[in-house]
Amino acid sequence: MNTIHNEPTKSCFYYWFIEPLKSQYKDDGSLNPAFEIPVKTNFGKCELALFLDSEGRPNFVRLIIPGFAKEELKQEHAELLQVVKEHLLSILRLMYDSKTEIARYAMWAFPEDVKPYSYGVSIQELLGQRPAFPSAAVHNAFVGTWDKRIEIKLLADALDERIPLQYRYLSLYKILENHFKKRGKWLDNELNAFLCQFSDEFKKMSIHRPLVQYLHALRDKCAHIKTGKDIFGVTQLSLRQAAEVERFLPFLKNMCIVLLNSISNSKFTLKQLSEKHE
Numbered sequence: 001m002n003t004i005h006n007e008p009t010k011s012c013f014y015y016w017f018i019e020p021l022k023s024q025y026k027d028d029g030s031l032n033p034a035f036e037i038p039v040k041t042n043f044g045k046c047e048l049a050l051f052l053d054s055e056g057r058p059n060f061v062r063l064i065i066p067g068f069a070k071e072e073l074k075q076e077h078a079e080l081l082q083v084v085k086e087h088l089l090s091i092l093r094l095m096y097d098s099k100t101e102i103a104r105y106a107m108w109a110f111p112e113d114v115k116p117y118s119y120g121v122s123i124q125e126l127l128g129q130r131p132a133f134p135s136a137a138v139h140n141a142f143v144g145t146w147d148k149r150i151e152i153k154l155l156a157d158a159l160d161e162r163i164p165l166q167y168r169y170l171s172l173y174k175i176l177e178n179h180f181k182k183r184g185k186w187l188d189n190e191l192n193a194f195l196c197q198f199s200d201e202f203k204k205m206s207i208h209r210p211l212v213q214y215l216h217a218l219r220d221k222c223a224h225i226k227t228g229k230d231i232f233g234v235t236q237l238s239l240r241q242a243a244e245v246e247r248f249l250p251f252l253k254n255m256c257i258v259l260l261n262s263i264s265n266s267k268f269t270l271k272q273l274s275e276k277h278e
Helices: 075-095 135-144 146-159 165-180 188-203 211-223 239-262
Strands: 010-018 024-027 035-041 044-052 058-068 102-109 119-122 226-228
Touching: 010 024, 010 075, 024 058, 044 075, 058 075, 075 239, 135 146, 146 165, 146 239, 165 188, 165 211, 165 239, 188 211, 188 239, 211 239
Parallel strands: none
Antiparallel strands: 010 058, 010 102, 024 119, 035 044, 044 058
């Protein structure tokens, strides 16, 4: 049968892996999923399946998305993948194990025919040369930051990717609140004076709002379930909102590091993070 050029004939097989990671995975038709769920989307009926390992624990997840003319995932597919992954993770944590984690690594493929399929993947952690442990620096930082241990804990929480994104943002926001908010009111002059030093770097992010306004606006999105009529705050179910916070988070982390270093009285010096704003 002849196929019309660019006719949507391909399906995407998208895989997530549930921690702890295994060294080998296979999807060759020999495994029966624990369940399969049809998911209605704008692309047609997708199929979500979860597979267990030999010990009966969640091993990997597969979502089949139909309707591709070429092997290319678009923004609308990314939105779907984000929602499906986060909702499934929530259900697994509520109904199975609250410590369930989905690995950051994912895999996808575009077979010519939906079935039969046969995929195998090997996962190997490649470790580069680790730096020598900075014993003196860790010792001095522990002693020097003791009086600032609340701020240090908030900063460490913001670096912990196991904590939901919105709470990581709020942890950093609390550091600024602790220094620039008194008796429930912001010290606007002091805050604006501090933020001035970051103006040029902030402009490079092409965000068309003043830094102080954007800082507070993201806080509202992360803190409130709704920020307007039918506009929900950040829950990580929205890829667009999650990406917005993720993009700004390294910038805010470094602002907080600059602040903590400035009030350290030379007792400690925290290193700036090297994350790029992408």
